[in-house]
Amino acid sequence: MAERGRTKQATMRDVARLAGVSTATVSFAINNNPRVSPTLRARVMAAIEQTGYAPDAAARTLRRGVAPSLGLIISDITNPNFATIALAVERAAQARGYGVFICNTDEKLEDERNYLRLMRAQRVAGLLLATSGRDDAAHAARLAAEVAMPVVLIDRPMSGLDWDSVVTDNVGAAHAAVAHLVALGHRRIGYVGGLPHLVLADQRLEGYRRALAEGGIAFDPALVRQGNYRPHEAAASTRALLAGADRPSAIFGTNAITILGVMQGIAELGLAVPAEISVVGVDDVPWATVVRPGLTTVVQPSAEVGALAVEMLLDRIADPGRPPRHEVLPTNLVVRGSAAPLA
Amino acid sequence: MAERGRTKQATMRDVARLAGVSTATVSFAINNNPRVSPTLRARVMAAIEQTGYAPDAAARTLRRGVAPSLGLIISDITNPNFATIALAVERAAQARGYGVFICNTDEKLEDERNYLRLMRAQRVAGLLLATSGRDDAAHAARLAAEVAMPVVLIDRPMSGLDWDSVVTDNVGAAHAAVAHLVALGHRRIGYVGGLPHLVLADQRLEGYRRALAEGGIAFDPALVRQGNYRPHEAAASTRALLAGADRPSAIFGTNAITILGVMQGIAELGLAVPAEISVVGVDDVPWATVVRPGLTTVVQPSAEVGALAVEMLLDRIADPGRPPRHEVLPTNLVVRGSAAPLA
DNA sequence: ATGAAAGCGCTAACAC
């Protein structure tokens, strides 16, 4: 019974013929041009209804030079932070008539470059970009050359590029987490972070150092571990930190992936949280309330990042000359109990 | 310094002019048509390199009638099962030169319908669809009418539609989980499920009943709770199940979202797992190894579902007349300790 | 207030 192939679509000419008007009139009617009289418009709309006509996006794109779609370039959609951003992006775009191409670079610069090319070929109206490149002049220059269209940087800032950006307050997030631990009396606080070459990493480390300094605690590089976005590696880092002689009494894990690894590492060692080790994480990890006591985390406003970024991108598309905006959204410390006063 | 607007792209005519050939030759060269000599092809390629030319997808789509892109229609990308599917889909599609439009329906049939329209307008080459509709004739008929292009059903089967499909063995998954509990001596086993109108739900309930029957245990409807895909509701169901007089000694949570709610509900009641209540879940939830003891789950091959679905969709696109394939991928019980022998 | 027609960039049938 079911059709499995492609059904031929009605075109504007079919509609025009049926309504007894020209294709120009159909076009103007569709695009709400006031030049068509209400009577005619009604006739056109009826014909559209009857034929099941839907405008061909390709033809429209060819004519207008730009497609009704946006590109979302991230490293990995299974990262909950990116998934939440993606959901918000897609819903906001959909509401404004745009489709969203999703691109997972897996942190590979070459993949990112390929996607930029692909998005250019697709004539997408604009790009939401969480770049995997390091924050240096060379990468900035290459990006500027390769992007060549409206773009909003999301989640991961690039200091050398004066483009619109929407990021969370990374310094503030790390500061809040670590200050919380310091206030509880902790003085040796381990830091388990993600990819060290991202600005984001510098910023979170900066927040960590600042909170330590405010507590009169000397920075000890031996307590800092950074690595890739794999729980396994974060677990290994955690075990290493906790195996040392002068082991930390608390650990800060700087994102959803690393905090997962941190908790796994602690579980493997059989240590009790928070009795033997206090923990603070980042991100609204779904399982925060499943572990007992609940995981204290600094929550990023991922959905807001996505929604705001779409707004800003559409503004940029509408007016390429407007001055760039840089939005830094605040984070929120949610205290649940995985960090306790130092005994 | 940075360009914020759109840079004009080189067209095929620019390339042709520079190479001193016709646009036809450029086109044939690009599409690897053997009629262009190696020498000429090299000249064309050089010109392409020099101009930075990239084919305009819109023009190509208009001409060919179909875009180099696929639509992925799911309910919610933040569901880890869908996120993993989406990642695999996107990577597989990208490798074959296709972009992927991501569509989150939030389980709303109207949104699903709008997306079908949008995908049709975009002239996507095909669709990967996890429909939110119930498995009845009315929905099947409507889908058949609205889709009108190559499609592969993923994750959620529809019995009335003889389309290609890739799903996991839902009966087997539930059976494995519950049989595991029965083997441990449990006889009152709670069932906390998701959306009851999906075939998927029927199948998992079927697996549950079958495992009970094999253990000689009567089915008790009072032990079955189904609801939406929200952890909060699953937590409430769990508390209700455990508040009853003849409370279950074990609970089966049928997906990543509900098992999260189940664990939250248990945490709220302060019950010890598995000493006071045994638990088995579904899906490769990242936090399975964080809770102690680890969460025993039936793991779905989500990435395989996504990758295989892309393969099948491209096969379908290449040959619309081929007989439909129905793939049911096996699941895998991973025993970690959240289910223990009944004391 | 409406229609005719050019042209967006590409493909492929046809001509040489």
Place this chain on the structure above:
DNA sequence: GTGTTAGCGCTTTCAT
């Protein structure tokens, strides 16, 4: 082996 050209479906200028 290579060039010429019509036309995919739409938007929009220009003419009426």
